Amino acid sequence: MLSKSESQKISQTLISVYETIIQLLNWNKNISSAEDYYSSEQGMQLLAANCTLITAIGEGINRINRVSPEFLKDNFPEVPWRDIIGMRNHIAHGYFELDAELVYESIATEFPELLSTISTAIEIINKFEN
Secondary structure, three states: OOOHHHHHHHHHHHHHHHHHHHHHHHHOOOOOOOHHHHOOHHHHHHHHHHHHHHHHHHHHHHHHHHHOOOHHHHHOOOOOHHHHHHHHHHHHHOHHHOOHHHHHHHHHHHHHHHHHHHHHHHHHHHHHHO
16 A cells, blocks of 8 residues: 555656656657658757657656556556656667667657546556545
């Protein structure tokens, strides 16, 4: 069972992750391939900004795991939480080896699904707070 303090920390972090995913999706709504990042200076800036947001999302997931290692894993065992944190680590520690195709594919296919999962997680944690 989570303490009130733990559930509040998790809730705040989930909300931040949710808002960050929305921002990431909005920023990329006109991107149709990884080549769009490479085609202009603005595209390269967007790629760098995306990496910052993806890093923040991974750090948020990591923070939740530090507060309650079982919360995400128990409620959403199908989500590859370690991969999300791993992508954060890859970006943070290997930026010059960044794969724009991986970033694009993640944003296009995985982050919309993660947004839905985070929304459900917020609903679950709010039940702990009440």
